[in-house]
Amino acid sequence: GQNIDQPTEMTATEGAIVQINCTYQTSGFNGLFWYQQHAGEAPTFLSYNVLDGLEEKGRFSSFLSRSKGYSYLLLKELQMKDSASYLCAVKPGRGSTLGRLYFGRGTQLTVWP
Amino acid sequence: SAVISQKPSRDICQRGTSLTIQCQVDSQVTMMFWYRQQPGQSLTLIATANQGSEATYESGFVIDKFPISRPNLTFSTLTVSNMSPEDSSIYLCSATSGESGYTFGSGTRLTVV
Numbered sequence: 001g002q003n004i005d006q007p008t009e010m011t012a013t014e015g016a017i018v019q020i021n022c023t024y025q026t027s028g029f030n031g032l033f034w035y036q037q038h039a040g041e042a043p044t045f046l047s048y049n050v051l052d053g054l055e056e057k058g059r060f061s062s063f064l065s066r067s068k069g070y071s072y073l074l075l076k077e078l079q080m081k082d083s084a085s086y087l088c089a090v091k092p093g094r095g096s097t098l099g100r101l102y103f104g105r106g107t108q109l110t111v112w113p
Numbered sequence: 114s115a116v117i118s119q120k121p122s123r124d125i126c127q128r129g130t131s132l133t134i135q136c137q138v139d140s141q142v143t144m145m146f147w148y149r150q151q152p153g154q155s156l157t158l159i160a161t162a163n164q165g166s167e168a169t170y171e172s173g174f175v176i177d178k179f180p181i182s183r184p185n186l187t188f189s190t191l192t193v194s195n196m197s198p199e200d201s202s203i204y205l206c207s208a209t210s211g212e213s214g215y216t217f218g219s220g221t222r223l224t225v226v
Contacts, residue, residue, distance in 0.1 A: 042217040
């Protein structure tokens with residue numbers, strides 16, 4: 001099976017930096033995604049990592065270490081609108097699971113003024 | 114990336130009845146998927162909708178309960194059959210065309226009474 005773990009909740013203040021961690025154990029690996037989901041809305045794409053290292057995109061960065069089965073999403077200069085659930089998802093990419101995405105439980109981030 | 118129209122957006126249904134959810138993609142996609150998201154939880158993959166053939170179900174989900182169709186490359190339906198209150202959830206479809214990101218429909222909020 002697929003095992004993807006991330007913290008349930010995090011809080012931070014406006015303007016701060018927050019790091020959301022994700023660890024995974026899957027049958028093969030073909031990429032890791034981060035999605036943002038506001039309450040009552042569909043998930044929206046934030047980042048995709050397939051190789052080790054840091055991918056930076058504006059205020060958001062995502063890091064991957066395949067050997068450690070570990071990723072993090074880094075959010076800088078937090079804004080109130082960043083309050084949302086952040087979902088880590090892995091694409092195992094092997095055999096019968098080819099193409100499928102499996103999600104962690106999601107991390108509910110609350111940004112305080 | 115592809116845009117998905119999902120309907121209905123919400124419904125309240127009597128137990129024992131069935132509801133069919135539709136997803137229409139604005140372009141041809143390689144793969145389509147159906148997820149369930151229970152309140153405060155992350156996304157659980159129900160099945161992969163295969164074009165022109167039977168869907169591939171994840172462990173814990175069966176065709177009799179969640180029949181799926183995908184007659185072409187842009188359209189899929191999920192039916193929730195013989196509903197019980199435990200089926201109350203948000204159901205989302207997703208689509209991808211390979212290496213690009215995965216797009217999600219806006220979700221169907223189902224309440225079974």
